Amino acid sequence: MDALDVARWQFGVTTVYHFLFVPLTIGLSVLVAILQTMWHRTGNERYLKLTKFYGKLFLINFAMGVVTGIVQEFQFGMNWSDYSRFVGDIFGAPLAIEALVAFFLESTFIGLWIFGWDRLPKRLHLAAIWAAAIGTNLSAYFILAANSFMQNPVGFRINPDSGRAELTDFVAVLTNKVALVTFPHTLAGAFLVAGSLMVTVGLWHVMRNRDSADTGAYRFATKLGSWVVLISSALVVLTGDIQGKIMTEVQPMKMAAAEGLYTTESPASFSVLTVGSLDGSRELFAIKIPYLLSFLGTGDPNGTVQGINDLQAQYASQYGPGNYAPIIPVTYWSFRFMIGFGLAAAAIALLVLWSQRKGRTPTSKWLLRAGLVMPALPLLANSFGWIFTEMGRQPWIVFGEMLTRDGVSRSVSLTEVLTSFTAFTLIYAVLAVVEFKLLVRYARAGVPDVTPQSDDDDTDDAERPLAFAY
Template sequence: MIDMTVVELSRWQFAATAMYHFIFVPLTLGLSFLMAIMESVYVMTGREIWRKATLFWGTLFGVNFAMGVATGIVMEFQFGMNWSYYSHYVGDVFGAPLAIEGLMAFFLEASFIGLFFFGWDRLSKVGHLVVTWLVALGTNLSALWILIANGWMQNPVGSKFNPDTMRMEVTDFVAVLFNSVAQAKFVHTVSAGYVCGAVFIFAISAFYLARGKHVEIAKRSMVVAASFGLAASLSVVVLGDESGYVATEHQKMKIAAIEASFHTEPAPAPWTVLAFPGSDGEPIWQIQLPWLGGLITTRSLEEELEGIHPLVDRAEERIRSGMIAYEALQAIRADAADQSARATFDQHWADLGYGLLLKRYREDVGNATDTEIAMAAEDTVPDVWPLFWTFRIMMGLGFFFIAFFAFWFWKASTGKLETNKNLLWLSFFLLPTPWIAIEAGWFIAEFGRQPWVVEGVLPTFYAASGLNFWDLVISLTFFTLLYTVLFVIMIWLMVRIVKAGPKDHVFHEPQDEDDFVVAALPVTPMTKELGA
């Protein structure tokens, strides 16, 4: 029988290391592009202040990048340590994107980041600018391949189970690459990283401006961050909507749990703003907006939104089909020439993963009782209320960022960035908010997929290694402490860098309007900030 305590500890360890690692990833994504934009302005205008700004934010980027590498290495080792059966079962599919990420993206990023820091006096302006853009490209390519791998876990296309090797194998690598879930997750995730980078630069610049230090670099950085952040925050919401729509097609149970929809909502489905659970877990009080749920989840006023209870009934049907697939698989293992068993398996193999859900309750899957089948079907429902509230926190912050950057974009356009110190201090103290939204998003994506490590293919409990309880306790404690120490070191280093600030430099005041203009833009208070 499965030791669920060991499984839960393995899940906690991967969740802890992944959540720590993802503190650094979005900031890397955002800062890399913002650095490239600032250096582009430096190359176009020749203004030394933009070089100083690029160097300053690049130093913070370097610290964050180093910590991201240190925390990310451990995650891949866990596939062999804590999730060895997962690695065996789907390694042929999952391993390819990870290998390409290391060869194509990470080496590109790691190679050019050295040239970024040490090539300022060895490369031409344009040459160094190309290096900076290649660093940004590398960070995004890295995210692309990781999210292709993760997207396959959410929607396992382009693959099939081979009864002879007892593993999932790639049948169409192009389908894996262009998986709709992976593509939606990629654009949504990198946009969230851009928002994170914009908030980071804006908050620290607001801190400088509120204290009257490094004013010239702070104002210019705020203009770039406000402009870039507004575009990124708009794209996060739009692309998040696309990600939700794709999930409605491929992960109906996740969407039903996020919406706390226990019963199928007839078209046009409402959207629940707030709700509270009763003793049976179903909502006893809720505020709903008519039609909006249908527009968000199905983009239609004519399609119903399936609820948890009917989806559980469908899962029970698939479990019974999976039992047939499992029995046929055993017959093939006993006699590889049994063509009748192969024909039966080919008919039912897509439900094999549902049959494996019964392994939690008994070893001989084919003899499962109706009660055990019903319990396994109920296991397909993730915890509803943590998903419900986490999604609304994430969504609320997403719309807040649009309003936040729209306000500061307007302030920058009118040349009034430093008119209200209270607003500047408020902007500084909002620094943690993008990480709250981003970590909430990952929680929704991964926790909402439960009980699957690969949706509909491999149950989480079945993928875990058979480790000792105390081995996991010790390793979980060690990694948590180590990552906490690394996080504290990163904060300490960044605080020191921010306190020191960019190197002071005296800049001449522009003599005419042409000095303010970047790429022949009309002269406004905002373009004056950019051009100067």
């Protein structure tokens, strides 16, 4: 084990941990805005209760996401300084816009939304949560644009004197074909997570508090969340199909590794299960669906999909001696776990809707248990999706331009990286416990009482201190 191995583990752990909060923040911000819009248009207190209820869960998650995201910035300078030097000119623009425009937009208007209840006019207060939701989604786009440069470098040139990548076309970076399809795919995955949380919390209250005056609100939330899960699942499949075709075009090795495809095939079959040799050079046993991989990768059932061994020979000739295949078991199984966990969440959502048809109240304990684990399923699907995306690109940190081993900081020792890795992991473990307990505590508490309270004193409203509305 050397500093490179530990630095890769540290970035992987912190990135996956941070991304547990990102999709829920993205999806829940929009769903809370929709609930508040429904209250604004109808005046029905049920929607106001749900807005404040799920809004509280959104704020807890948002705060934790901000805290864990800051660590990502430190790692670029600490463990990956050579990589930062290489791509700094490219990454600087989208990440600066993300911080100065998108993040300030969402953080400013979230503050107005938190403290603006009963102070801002209803329309302005509603606009605040929509502005925050838009900022959250814009933030995702700029970060994905930066990441997409690592998958498909565009809009740059290599300075022969400094050896750095220099930005030549910012529009090309923002309109990278990988970014354009990854963004809607990521958003669909985010709504899958947010909808699942809405289903879980609503279903728990529907089944445990059947005689509650707020049962109608929970039933509505459960149905809304279920439909969000089903629709977003369909969008994940649709955008994932497009993404697969672009991936085959710009990163054919990733597609070959995802399918355990060792030799070029035309037509190519989709692998349901493949067992390869220990050295990862050939297939020993496979269960396949004919023509499906060709269609997924090229749009043509008879299309050609390049294999790992042929691509390895091509890359060795193009880039020099070396192993240009990722870790096949990781890419192969992470791809399938991503799909499997996502489909499992959709199946539970369908069962929840069926259990409430024609006003029925679900009673199955198995459904309740399935509902309780439901939010973990799309979270796992999102996590394995990112593991597949980043591990499938290896050994490149910037595809075709910079190897991962060349991006690590040369002056940071193994001991220093181990120390920071251990410290971050322990801190994240504590934060995970705090996050989980807060979400469970406030989810169990249920919707708040929104009955206007009388004010016995004559203090002018403008003189009252700002107060947290929750």
